[in-house]
Amino acid sequence: METNAVAQAVQTPVSAYDALNKTEGAPERELDLNAPRFFVQMGWNSIEVDTHNIVNRRLLRGDITPCITRRRRDHLWSIPDGMLIPGSETRDKDGRETWGDYYIHAHHEAERLLTLEGSAERKDGIFEVKALTANPRIFDWVDLNATFYPNGISNIPVKNMDVVASLRARLSAIESNPVGEIVIRANPNMPATVRPELLMIEVVAIGEELVKAALAVDAAQQSRLRVTHSGLSLKRGDEDYKREYDAADLEMLLRTGVPQKHDEARMTSTALNMTSQALDRLADGGGGNNSGMNAVLELMRQQGEQFAQQMAQMREEVAKVTERASRAEAQLNGLKSETKKNGKDKSE
Secondary structure, eight states, X not given: OHHHHHHHHTSOOOOHHHHHHHHHOSOOOOOOTTSOEEEEBOSSSEEEOSOTTBGGGEEEBTOOEEEOOEEEEEEGGGSOTTOBOTTOOEEOTTSOEEEEEEEEOHHHHHHHHHHHHHHOSSOOOOEXXXXXXXXXXXXXXXXXXXXXXXXXXXXXXXXXXXXXXXXXXXXXXXXXXXXXXXXXXXXXXXXXXXXXXXXXXXXXXXXXXXXXHHHHHHHHHHHHHHXXXXXXXXXXXXXXXXXXXXXXXXXXXXXXXXXXXXXXXXXXXXXHHHHHHHHHHHHHHOTTOHHHHHHHHHHHHHHHHHXXXXXXXXXXXXXXXXXXXXXXXXXXXXXXXXXXXXXXXXXX
């Protein structure tokens, strides 16, 4: 009896985790519906998103943006059961309780955004930064824009692959010198023990996801441009025919560096049409008839002149659209600078 008691006393202790896992199964952590989720897009000046849980309902290029829980007011009858915030009811001008508030949780809106992007035929490149979602305090502690874009977020390289190269260079610099390269925010709520060298692994993981986002959107935009160029090479009346580049095409050409195929495609299409008409005219005039041949040549000359005029007009149109896009980008950059300045003034 004494021997058994001693043996039991020296048995290897079982940890609380192992004991719980044996009896209850793996411990489950309750899902936090209010935990912020973080998104980014790397291929467009700006993308409008279908949710108020994203600040300003926009994702600016390269700017990591949180999706947060928001309080919303709506008709009482349209608020889902059990979601009405107690005490939020208000009356209309006739004294009837009509309005109330409820929360739209960050988790649900983030999942909806991912579902919309995943099911879209044309991907916009909306990307969740999971490394930051897993450790959201980094967003409060580190100025990620200043860390990854030291020349300012408005000066991100134009082309997607140049962004990739720039980010990879930043990651190398951060790994070599985290103290000098990671920009810590002036946050009074940040623990005094937080130091750049301790955040290096998390910051690098976030940067690597930005690289993946830039590569993914570049591939998506090149795929969309292939569809555009296929449409430009078709004749009017053909299925999927496209007359000219639209604004989205022009920005994708800018981001990917893919050369414009508009002139080449239109020239091929026009040449085919001219040849077809010329052969029809030749058949009408007789194969060995000089007058028929002269008519063909005259027709081709006239159509060549028309084609040259069309090409000149198209070049002017493309130049105008490009100029408008440049002005819009400059205005957007000005708004960003003004917003940033106003934010600094308020903080001071």
